[in-house]
Amino acid sequence: MxxxxxxxxxxxxxxxxxxxxxxxxxxxxxxxxxxxxxxxxxxxxxxxxxxxxxxxxxxxxxxxxxxxxxxxxxxxxxxxxxxxxxxxxxxxxxxxxxxxDADAESYPLQKKGHTFEFLRTIAHLRPRTNTFGAIARLRNQVSKSIHDFFQEQGFLYVHTPIVTASDCEGGGALFRVTTIDPDSPPKVDGKVDYTKDFFHKPAYLTVSGQLQVEAFACSMGKVYTFGPTFRAENSNTPRHLAEFWMVEPEMAFFDLTDDMDLAEAFLKRIIRDALTHCAEDMKFFAERVDKEVFARLENVLNNPFRRVPYTEAVDILLKAGKTWEFPVAWGNDLQSEHERYLTEQHFKCPVILYDYPRTLKPFYMRVNDDGKTVRAMDVLVPGVGEIIGGSQREERLDILEERMREQGLHPEGYAWYLDLRRYGTVPHAGFGLGLERTILFLSGMANIRDVIPFPRTPGSAEF
RNA sequence: UCCGCGAUAGCUCAAUGGUAGAGCAGCCGGCUGUUAACCGGCGGGUUGUAGGUUCGAGUCCUACUCGCGGAGCCA
Missing domain, CATH: 2.40.50.140 (Nucleic acid-binding proteins)
Structure with a gap:
């Protein structure tokens, strides 16, 4: 037996x-x-x-x-x-x-189909359904592919902190972590005295492990971090979560082209593994969730990613002969409608846009010789839009400090990060991939709340 | 956060301002190597909440709550 x-x-x-x-x-x-x-x-x-x-x-x-x-x-x-x-x-x-036993009068799942909206209200029971079982297995496979891909290439898995005390990328998108009693906080000069808080300063949940993982790239070479990430933005859309999982590789001695090559190979590996190792579940998605899913994945798998500078993309959009809801002009950020047009209608294949205006991108991206653009890249795929964002990092101390001031940040607050440039600096690059958006892309599921076991969104942290 | 749509039985949905219904599920019975089985019967409701208009509100109006779609922000 x-x-x-x-x-x-x-x-x-x-x-x-x-x-x-x-x-x-x-x-x-x-x-x-x-x-x-x-x-x-x-x-x-x-x-x-x-x-x-x-x-x-x-x-x-x-x-x-x-x-x-x-x-x-x-x-x-x-x-x-x-x-x-x-x-x-x-x-x-x-x-x-x-x-x-499961009492038939009260057990909420039936033989017949339920709406995803209803299943969200019973998130503890929905893994017992076909769709959520398939999602759970696919999520597991993608997580395994992420580790396999990087481990096979000699990357080191680094555990970056969940709690961070530096206010990394600016303002209101952070969850505060505190042990202060909100009903009677310690005060000094009428304001909350965070020197009395657990960490003796304001602390937050991480929005990215990038700055910390750079420290390990600048000592171990090729590294990656993969873990939960938190955004307190009040975004209520099918593509946003307050808590989501992100994988962020970071490589010393990589330039932007190396970064793009890696991102493309990485994405193709994840797709290939899903098709190979989750064949039965992928077939289920194709039959019951999104009939286009195989065509979309084959398109990404079988085409080289078209690499287009931002400036050229703006020209294409201006000559597209379309009326845009948001104006296209050099220096404006590209909107969803623009990105979708480029990847779905103009090129009809995955696109990597790069060399964005410096004013649109964070301080840590490397400034190009033209002084106007930075070595940023976004990977766009048909059906989803942006799926990966990355850059070559600014390794020159003086320019990095200049960029911080330009964006209203205080270099003193980033002393440890600047040390990476002060001592033995090297060109390096990396990118970030959101796990849940990848699952959306692979499965054809429409709502990000249905590809994570227990979604956290504004006004909702049940289960 | 902004714009739009919605909320009626356990689930999915009907119902010209005039007695709230159906399918599915459940329970009982029948039938069958069945496949989201099938056939008959039965039970099941403070129509999201609070006000308002009206002889009369599920239906019209106002506010709120929640959900969904689109946008922004982003991964």
Missing amino acids: DKITVAEARRVEAVGRQVRLRGWVRTRRDSKGGFSFIELNDGSCQGNVQVVAPGELGNYETEVKHLHTGASVVIDGEVKASPAKGQATEVLASRVERVG
């Missing part, structure tokens, strides 16, 4: 084996011929295994015929080739143990 998964039991090689299966009932169909069919799922794969429960079972009338959707069971039996259409194998049960 081997304990096996539903995924194993569904394979024809399992025929003839005596096995034990553990899982949850998806549906039950009774036959007056004196037996029942139980669709069993244990999360190991998209499909269920059909269990045939004969009427001779001692608990057939008392328990088996009353197994509801959602009940947990242990099944002992023999895997057999299925005589009927719909599945290659089935399990003839010699024992069915009901472990935990």
Whole structure:
């Protein structure tokens, strides 16, 4: 008697084996011929295994015929080739143990489909559905691909801090971390005295591990960080979360071209792995979620990413003969409508835009010789828009300080970061990829709240 | 944060300002190596909240709450 998964039991090689299966009932169909069919799922794969429960079972009338959707069971039996259409194998049960019943009157999941909006209100039960099981497995695969890709290339995984005491990229997008009693905060000169706080200064949840991971790139060479990231922006859209996962590689002695090469290879690896290792789930997405998903992924996989300077992109947009909701002009940031036009209609393939105006990008991006642009790059893909943002970093101390002042930042607050340029500075580059947006792209799911187990958005931190 | 749409049974949705319904799910029965099974019966409602207009409001008006879509910000 081997304990096996539903995924194993569904394979024809399992025929003839005596096995034990553990899982949850998806549906039950009774036959007056004196037996029942139980669709069993244990999360190991998209499909269920059909269990045939004969009427001779001692608990057939008392328990088996009353197994509801959602009940947990242990099944002992023999895997057999299925005589009927719909599945290659089935399990003839010699024992069915009901472990935990699920009251049919109150259990919210039904055999039939539910809207994603409704499932969001029962986020603790939705992994028991086809779609969210598939998402969970895909998320796992993408996480594994991220580690595999970088580890195989000799990258070092660095754990950057979740709590940061430096107010990195400016103002209001940060969650404050404090142990101060909000009802009676210590005060000095009428303002809250953060020197009395846990860290003796204001502290926040990280918005990016980039600055810290640069420190390790400038000593270990090729490194990456992969973890949760927090934004307190009041964005209520299908593409934003207050808590999300981001992978950020950072490489010493890399220029912007090296950075683009890596980003392109990385994205293609993630897609290839998903198609190879999540084939059944990807097929489910193509059939039930987004019919275009394979075409879109093949397009990205099989085309070189078109690399276009920002200045050229602006020219293309100006000559497109279209009326834009937001004006196109050199120095203006590109809007969603512009990015989508470039990747979906003009080039019809993935596009990497680079060399953006210095006024549009953060202080740490390297200034080009023209003095007007910086070595920034954004990867745009059809169907989603921007999926990766990166840059070659400014390694020259004097220019970096100048850029900080230009953007109203105080170099004194970044002493440790400036030390990386003061002592043994090197050209280096990196990028960031949002995990959830990648899952949206891969699955064709429409709402980012449905590709993370427990979404956190403005006004919502349930579960 | 701005603009738009919505909220009715457990779920998905109907209902000219005039007695709140259907399908699915559930329960009971029937039938069947079934496949989102099928057939019959039964139970199920403070129509998001608070006001207002009206003889009469699920329906019209106001505010609020929540959800969704678009935009901004961004990953």
